[in-house]
Amino acid sequence: MGITIETIDPDASLPKRSDVIVIGGGIIGIMTGLFLAKEGISVTVCEKGEVGHEQSGRNWGWVRIMGRDPSEIPLGLESMRLWSEMDKLVGGDTGFTRSGIVYVADTPAKLAEHEAWLDHARQYQLDSRLLNSREIEGVLPGCKRAFAGALFTPSDARAEPQKAVPAMARALRRHGGTVLTRCAVRGIETTAGRVSAVVTERGTIACSQVVLAGGAWSRLFLGNLGIDFPQLKVLGSVLRTEPLDGPPPYAVGGSDFAFRKRQDGGYTIAHRGASTAEIVPDSFRLFGDFLPSLVKQRHELRLHLGARFLEEARTPRRWALDEVTPFERMRVLDPAPASNILNEGQANLIKAFPAFAGLKIAQAWGGFVDAMPDAVPVIGEVPRLPGFFIASGFSGHGFGIGPGAARLIADLVRGARPLIDARPFRLERFARLERTTRAE
Numbered sequence: 001m002g003i004t005i006e007t008i009d010p011d012a013s014l015p016k017r018s019d020v021i022v023i024g025g026g027i028i029g030i031m032t033g034l035f036l037a038k039e040g041i042s043v044t045v046c047e048k049g050e051v052g053h054e055q056s057g058r059n060w061g062w063v064r065i066m067g068r069d070p071s072e073i074p075l076g077l078e079s080m081r082l083w084s085e086m087d088k089l090v091g092g093d094t095g096f097t098r099s100g101i102v103y104v105a106d107t108p109a110k111l112a113e114h115e116a117w118l119d120h121a122r123q124y125q126l127d128s129r130l131l132n133s134r135e136i137e138g139v140l141p142g143c144k145r146a147f148a149g150a151l152f153t154p155s156d157a158r159a160e161p162q163k164a165v166p167a168m169a170r171a172l173r174r175h176g177g178t179v180l181t182r183c184a185v186r187g188i189e190t191t192a193g194r195v196s197a198v199v200t201e202r203g204t205i206a207c208s209q210v211v212l213a214g215g216a217w218s219r220l221f222l223g224n225l226g227i228d229f230p231q232l233k234v235l236g237s238v239l240r241t242e243p244l245d246g247p248p249p250y251a252v253g254g255s256d257f258a259f260r261k262r263q264d265g266g267y268t269i270a271h272r273g274a275s276t277a278e279i280v281p282d283s284f285r286l287f288g289d290f291l292p293s294l295v296k297q298r299h300e301l302r303l304h305l306g307a308r309f310l311e312e313a314r315t316p317r318r319w320a321l322d323e324v325t326p327f328e329r330m331r332v333l334d335p336a337p338a339s340n341i342l343n344e345g346q347a348n349l350i351k352a353f354p355a356f357a358g359l360k361i362a363q364a365w366g367g368f369v370d371a372m373p374d375a376v377p378v379i380g381e382v383p384r385l386p387g388f389f390i391a392s393g394f395s396g397h398g399f400g401i402g403p404g405a406a407r408l409i410a411d412l413v414r415g416a417r418p419l420i421d422a423r424p425f426r427l428e429r430f431a432r433l434e435r436t437t438r439a440e
């Protein structure tokens with residue numbers, strides 16, 4: 001059975017004008033809208049399908065600072081602060097709980113990598129610490145696999161993806177924002193070189209600024225504007241169990257399994273060491289950009305050539321604004337999970353933690369991660385398109401750092417001094433971004 005995600009009621013009418021228009025109703029778009037609306041700015045979020053039904057509703061629900069790229073730690077810290085008051089902020093239940101995250105290491109070499117990251121943790125006074133194998137027994141009782149050690153962060157957390165973003169969207173509406181579902185944005189209009197409107201499938205909305213928070217669709221959208229955004233999709237496969245007593249209450253990641261306790265008493269489970277890289281035309285176009293990360297992740301990525309190649313080859317990469325676009329043809333990206341990967345992950349998990357032996361699978365699903373070559377998002381204005389901002393490419397960790405990232409983009413949009421240094425996230429770090437793509 002596939003995934004069930006909460007839905008919000010549709011907003012009836014399309015406004016004629018909104019100061020800011022956000023494209024995409026995932027955690028990034030909705031939280032950006034919420035921060036702007038709280039500042040009294042008129043904001044409209046346009047979502048082609050349903051709010052939070054793509055990555056933001058399909059992820060593992062880990063809210064983690066541990067192991068982050070150093071450039072993302074300030075975003076992680078601000079996000080954690082925001083998450084810890086999230087239920088109050090949105091007046092709803094997002095399931096946020098500081099339940100701790102453990103990374104177990106099979107080998108001394110892997111443990112040494114974790115230890116190296118602790119240098120960053122110390123700078124920010126994080127409570128991350130190493131565990132030796134005896135201490136692992138205390139933290140993870142019932143663990144039957146011998147690990148060289150572990151990295152443990154008690155203050156890391158989890159939240160519930162299947163309901164968190166819909167709760168945030170309801171809060172955005174209460175603060176006066178508009179959230180339009182089943183309303184794909186086809187493109188933008190400019191006046192004297194500045195963004196002046198977006199064209200949606202339901203009509204045009206005038207605006208002064210636009211934020212693209214389109215997740216795995218951002219590359220396609222930007223391609224039509226002549227911007228070559230180096231983003232690929234990687235398929236993650238996930239399952240959730242019925243309520244289960246016995247396994248540890250933490251989120252735990254090993255080399256070949258991952259689990260975390262859920263608010264409903266079940267567990268969300270995946271194979272941490274295996275994702276599917278679908279071979280598509282973009283794999284060849286972006287081969288050079290992704291080669292270093294492909295080499296680094298060669299043991300974790302399983303290349304697959306299937307129906308998706310033809311599907312993407314047939315997807316138009318250019319369209320006029322009065323034409324039906326690929327965004328309207330695919331309301332929700334809902335790929336099938338890779339059952340072999342799920343089966344392996346489950347078997348590895350049961351071997352390591354026999355308490356999972358009696359698990360009953362309630363649902364299984366797939367989700368496409370929007371991956372960037374350096375696994376760091378782009379957050380900022382497009383220099384040659386004043387008023388147009390990108391917040392995309394969260395590379396598998398935008399749920400946890402989403403609130404801080406949204407806060408940053410909202411600060412940039414309203415011209416406020418940002419709390420966090422935005423320079424590591426500038427799109428100019430990809431020299432080719434400013435290169436105009438060839439229409440094919």
Ligand SMILES: Cc1cc2nc3c(=O)[nH]c(=O)nc-3n(C[C@H](O)[C@H](O)[C@H](O)COP(=O)(O)OP(=O)(O)OC[C@H]3O[C@@H](n4cnc5c(N)ncnc54)[C@H](O)[C@@H]3O)c2cc1C
Pocket residue numbers: 023024025026027028029046047048049050051052053054055056057058059060061062063064183184185186213214215216217218221236237238327331332366367368369391392393394395396397398399400401402
């Ligand atoms: C299997 C899996 C596991 C993950 N686990 C974790 C985790 O444990 N912790 C973590 O921090 N992160 C995790 N992530 C990553 C995290 O889910 C994402 O980084 C985050 O949700 C990205 O949010 P977003 O708003 O950018 O994108 P999305 O949630 O994908 O939202 C983008 C939205 O834009 C809409 N859209 C696109 N184009 C248009 C258009 N033209 N018009 C209108 N709407 C449009 C789409 O329909 C979509 O709803 C995981 C992801 C996956 C897939």
